[in-house]
Amino acid sequence: MHIKQNVESYNIYTSNFAKSAKHPKAISVARFEPEYYFGQSYKLLAPPAWLLKASKTNAITEKMYIKIYIEQVLNKLNPIEIAKVLNCRVLLCHCSKDKFCHRHLVVR
Numbered sequence: 001m002h003i004k005q006n007v008e009s010y011n012i013y014t015s016n017f018a019k020s021a022k023h024p025k026a027i028s029v030a031r032f033e034p035e036y037y038f039g040q041s042y043k044l045l046a047p048p049a050w051l052l053k054a055s056k057t058n059a060i061t062e063k064m065y066i067k068i069y070i071e072q073v074l075n076k077l078n079p080i081e082i083a084k085v086l087n088c089r090v091l092l093c094h095c096s097k098d099k100f101c102h103r104h105l106v107v108r
């Protein structure tokens with residue numbers, strides 16, 4: 001059996017609720033899901049509610065949001081463990097494809 005040892009050997013995809021809420025491999029990484037979503041979620045990667053609020057009210061810049069998200073969420077997790085759990089899954093958030101979103105930070 002081939003053992004995957006680095007994060008690069010995993011495939012993690014991203015999409016949003018509007019497009020992929022019913023995708024069989026979908027898993028939400030949003031703090032709050034839309035009412036019509038009944039799939040799985042992975043709250044370890046969801047941004048804290050206070051951080052979301054701060055970014056929505058423009059209390060912090062996108063750059064600050066990214067820095068805080070990396071420090072407070074991603075740096076506390078084991079990348080290999082996360083990659084194993086999310087391998088071949090489609091990470092869902094509310095944001096549209098071309099907009100900045102924390103799910104892209106996760107994949108990177």
Ligand SMILES: [Zn+2]
Binds near residue numbers: 093100
């Ligand atoms: Zn997002």
